[in-house]
Amino acid sequence: MEQKKVESLAQAVLEKIFVPLEASGRHVHVTKEQAIALFGHDLTPARELSQPGQFLAKERVTVTGPKGEFQNVAVLGPARKGAQVEISLTDGRTLGITPPVRLSGDTKESPGCTLTGTQGSVAIPEGVIAAQRHIHLHPQDAVRFQVRDKQVVKLQTFTDRPAVFEEVVVRVSPDFSSAVHLDYDEANACGFRSGDWGRILS
């Protein structure tokens, strides 16, 4: 077989058994009103992300906590109904904030922080979380892996420092491109490199 055919076959087999790993760096979601307060206009796309419809914005913010700040933090669009700041526990130590480990959207009674853009600052009373590790699955892949939305599974990583992450939440939606989302603490703990794969253990 030609080398190219072998490679595309290998890729197809990989995709049937494994899920690609992705590491999410610290990032911010804002409302349209907050975007206008921060930048004078709504978010403008810089490039598409792996999840369909989501984009990295051209705009960047400074995230400030009681003990420190991060400059030049990524803002993801489109604008949402509520602000959300996703950081790692390591980031939390720098900022002086202890973020609860939550699924995206679950920001109730989480700590706040200050966001600063080119045109102004916004103090958000809550919204700082550490994203709970989760797996985005397209419904076809959920059937293949025999898991359902909100199911909690274990995930084995085939990485430099292999690990099994327990309590990983599966999210299923036709809007999703199938991928495991780890934060940078988890990515570094397992020695993740771009292109690595994981396996769902249920």
Next chain:
Amino acid sequence: MEQKKVESLAQAVLEKIFVPLEASGRHVHVTKEQAIALFGHDLTPARELSQPGQFLAKERVTVTGPKGEFQNVAVLGPARKGAQVEISLTDGRTLGITPPVRLSGDTKESPGCTLTGTQGSVAIPEGVIAAQRHIHLHPQDAVRFQVRDKQVVKLQTFTDRPAVFEEVVVRVSPDFSSAVHLDYDEANACGFRSGDWGRILS
């Protein structure tokens, strides 16, 4: 049974089945000559560490890499035969250094950095590593857990974000107090808090 008796019994049972987890922050080991160059004198103990004979020094250093620095970094004593700088992969991104994941003492062909103390600076040509996760065991505990020196095991953490770390190296020595040593990437990835325990899976 009195509450106190119950607690001490529970502690004894815990110690028979589990190993305490410890998180190691970034730190530096130096030679006596380097200590003198950095501080004008050998290291002076500030407090004892869990491993017998090891101490946190009163002296602190700045660790500088091509892209950034960390100030006020812990120096551990007593002085060693060679310098070693133990950082996490996350720290490596800040410094602009990619440390290899190695066991302590295995610094061959690892990157260097600059250390700065109160009296001077020392450029070390190699010695920057990310400590490979490992378990220190007293020989009595090695017998109990049926593992031997240099054996590679899996370790299950009973923590907020439970995980199984694979490829954990066991080190056995009568000089050791039994404990799992994780770096801060690993500690944060599993949601470690002081007082947490792990279980060796062989």
